[in-house]
Amino acid sequence: MKTVNLMDPGLLTDPYRGFAQLREEAPVLRASFPGQDTPIWLVTRYDDVKSVLSDHRFVNDPGNVPGAEVTDMREKLTQARGVPPEYARYLTDGILDLDGDDHLRLRRLVSRAFTARRVTELRPRVEEISAELLDALPTDRVVDLVEEYAYPLPITVICELVGIPEADRAQWRVWGARMTTMEPGALAEPLVGVVEYIRDLIPRRRAEPADDLLTGLIRAHDEDGDRFTDTELITMVLTLVLAGHETTAHLIGNGAAALLTHPDQLARLRAEPSLVPRAVHELMRWCGPVHGTRMRYAAEDVEVGGTVVRRGEPVMALIVSANGDPRRFGDPDRLDIAREPDSRREVHVGFGHGLHYCLGAALARQEGEVAFSGLLSRFPRLRLAVAPEKLERQPLPMSWRLASLPVLLDG
Template structure:
């Protein structure tokens, strides 16, 4: 299976042949074959088996879960914990902690990485999710749609201002500004601070030690300062709700939890959606038959966004989960405390679940049915902002192709460059002609 910017997917190889680390007989999440072409690379692992022994960033052992049924099974199985402490393992240091050491971050910052809602299990996960879930209900998101459309239209009107020799970068000037403006308004990040959040977000996802080190301390200090300012003048935004939960509601939220919640909501609320828009736009521009279907029937937009999340979703793997007891999964003996990583990209292209999975088909997902992909996860940790992300994708594609019906790539698809990040599929830029 080839990267989905190409027109004719190839047959996946029988085995993965490019390796890094000290264990060349086991695939590593940092293997170039898994980063530069995860569709082919993880497809090869999937065809080796539903559960494959491998290695994490720090070369520690883990299990890759690769097929649709097994990925969904683990996502809803609470015997696999996001917080390693709940596995009660004595098998050495947490791989995530070791990874943070590799990046050279001060140990006192670990709590802001490891203490977020993404790393919590019941009952803490449920408590934290309840505190913010009211902002992401279907009704709230529906009410937000006119504002999302207004932001999108304003950004699209300005695109010609950024063109150089007729070419504009759609990632920089549309795909990123749209979701970061929406989530910052929802959370309560002042407009003058949003450009800095864009820089911080890029630093954090880069996984480059120097960029991480220069970003973490000022970003956390900024959130504390922002909380202090908002506490003096509460409003109806989500940050004010978090402050009320901390100050007035029996201490349901600690200082660290409040900071990590803001950090998680803002970063997760724009990074992934930006690259859903970028990847999806590229997919539609390189599949004119599908774009034509969408132009002829805009009612297909919700189904199209689901298919784009399956076919070129920005998140290709979950964070690590840990077995809380000895578990046999598809014949693999996973011991208590061992780590698993779920390959969403392999599951979303599993031929055991999908007919012709390599084909982009915006009519694939029946209208009104439950999601038939794992792009947003599944189970207790299903993406909190999925409804908002889908809406932003629908608005972005609708308004872009309506405002600029002749938009086209400014380079050949194979010349597009992507950030070489494990578990992620994201364009560095998207040059287009309007």
């Protein structure tokens, strides 16, 4: 069996075609991950991806694999990226990496902030932020829609929800961008900055409580520190803010580029704005920013797609190939804004599946709906300022991000 190089230029520049080819070769493949010498399994097909993501025999924490010496891919990755050992736990000991009751314990602390009802109550504020950003966009020059709209909208929303002071939000944008780079050693400085910032913010918010999620988390910590530790508090804030704006920003950027390069779909969406919720689902399927899940580890020998994954072996479920699997989606390469059923429960796996289904999915969908609705209604002559083939992407494995999205708004 061949080993897939996830840093292969073909996969970085055209992951949709590249992973589609791999999916048709086999449902499960070996791969090498950047900075790792331990091979991983890639799961490529829709049904198998959903199965892995909902199977309790696959765990996120390698420490939960019984009776086996397991290579901790997270530890190796943080070492390869130059993270000081005392800060590595803030990337590995949070809600994204816990299993079972520990995961549910942390999820319950914040889940009420992301219920459908709470997200619906937030919508007027999200629309207000969107309108303010659109009002500020200049119509007499080329605008980078990623930098001037796609990022500011979700980072403002999540920072208000969590309780990050307005004066500090620009720095979070810088930290988030630096933490996603693959440059050796580049992760350490922003991670240290984020952790120390949160560590300083906690006592300030404890002294001056507010109507925000951070105040609630501090209260939970102070009332039961044995069940919600200092590290978990800091990691929760870090995860919520970074995950709460990075992926949504690139969903908006990728989605806007997709619509601008598919004029038939753009025209239909303008003519039928009621399709916007379904369009957001389709854009998440067709050009979602996350292409692979966090690593899972087999807690016992498990057969997946005809291949036995041995106990302790790491597995990555490929969202990008699952969402393009013709076994589940008819003509999957075609962008169709009316494809997804008009319901809350999506068919695609862009937000994951199972226990670790994205906590903020409802908020991300709403932000996408508001972002596209506002942008398209405000600027009926919106168009790309460069040829589609000139759009630059960030060369990150398992991710699809525009470096910029130059557009003209008027004239």
